[in-house]
Amino acid sequence: MKVVVTGGAGFLGSRLARALLDRGELDGREIRELVLLDVTAAAVGADDPRVRAVVGDVADPALLAELVDADTDVVFHLAAVVSGQAEAEFDLGMRINLDGSRRLLDACRAAGRVPRVVFTSSVAVYGGDMPAVVTDSTPLTPQTSYGTQKACAELLLADHTRKGHVDGRVLRLPTVTVRPGRPNAAASGFASGIVREPLAGVESVVPVPPEVRMWVLSPRYAVECLVAGAELTDAQLGSSRAVNLPGVSVTVGEMAAALERVAGPEVAARVRWQRDPAVEAIAATWPGAWDTTRARALGLRGDADFDAIVRTYIEDEMR
Structure with a gap:
């Protein structure tokens, strides 16, 4: 099995990569190649022959066409410009969060493999006058550029899934905390x-x-949910591919x-x-707060x- 992780050197991407390497398999199949794409070199698995760390731009169509090929089984799409930066730098947010997502889906479609694509969306797709408790089916009403870009990417993934180009699933992350290291622009x-x-x-x-x-979730359970989300079947997900994660x-x-x-x-x-x-x-x-009845029925857990x-x-x- 070949797995591609965009944002593979990042906060969640590196932890996901480590979890996948430790498991050695996904959905019962051995992971033989793990491609980690990021703007900086991934340190995880530097000496592991299964790992290929690629430094590059997720919005580069030529690079994506090279990395996502007919052998690609699963794509975890985590690469993003975070909320505060996307609000302050509109063009950058649009290029990475929206254009990068669209070009990744174009690469999946061109490869012809129909890979599973796990997209990390966000609580930011909601906003404005919301109900007291948000559900998976609450209308998307983002109030920030970041939330709008994530919502647009959700719709693109749903349409590519409907057309049979990919087998997509959207996992809406709560605010993931506690993030180690230095503060970022989120x-x-x-x-x-x-x-x-x-x-x-x-x-x-x-x-x-x-x-x-x-609404918050620890990195430990965020990674667990990403892996479990990749292993969900068509029958489990049905026509609704977006799931609000527990938190x-x-x-x-x-x-x-x-x-x-x-x-x-x-x-x-x-x-x-x-x-x-x-x-x-x-x-x-x-x-x-949001209703996670469906997520928990699918076997996803939180803190x-x-x-x-x-x-x-x-x-x-x-x-």
Whole structure:
């Protein structure tokens, strides 16, 4: 089996690649080649003969035509310009998030293999006047450029699936936290910083008020859901290819309280509240809770609570 991961050197892509290599198989078939495409070289599996790390642009049609060929069985499409950057740099967001997705689907169609394509979408496809609890069938009403680009890519994938060019499935990710490393340009970055920085002995400035509610998921369970999503069958998915992944509905204030319970008051005291109207405006468009009955019926799992997410970060990243 040949598997391609766009964004393969990134935060989730590298963890997905490691999980696939550790498993050695997908859907009961041995993984013989794992292609990791990113703008920087992937470090995962550097000495593994199964891995091919490719540095390049996901919006480059010639490169995609080379990587996605008649031997390609599964494509995980994770490459994206994150929310805050997509809002600030409109043309870049359109080129990577929308044009890159379209050109990837063009490459799949030209290859003629009908690969399974797992696309990571986002809570950002929702916004505006939403119901109290969002479901898989809630209309897409994005209020940001990033959310709009993700929603457009969802529709493209659905149409290519309907036409028989690919076997697509959309997994809508909650805000994934805690992300290790340095802060990025994602508007939701504070949801990681509120845990990551205090645990590292650094002050964390939270740009939204404590009552802002978010839907979150740990990297551990995000990767598990990506793998499980790739193994779902046509019969399980039916005509609706988009699934809202399980997660935890929690306010930012409750995140800080969980940090204090797990790590103690000295660590939690490093959280400082300083509102940023621009970030607050974006955060206000995200759904705070959604119905994951379908996801759980499909066997997809999430974290028990935010305390568990903090503990998972300590176990997976700090030890």
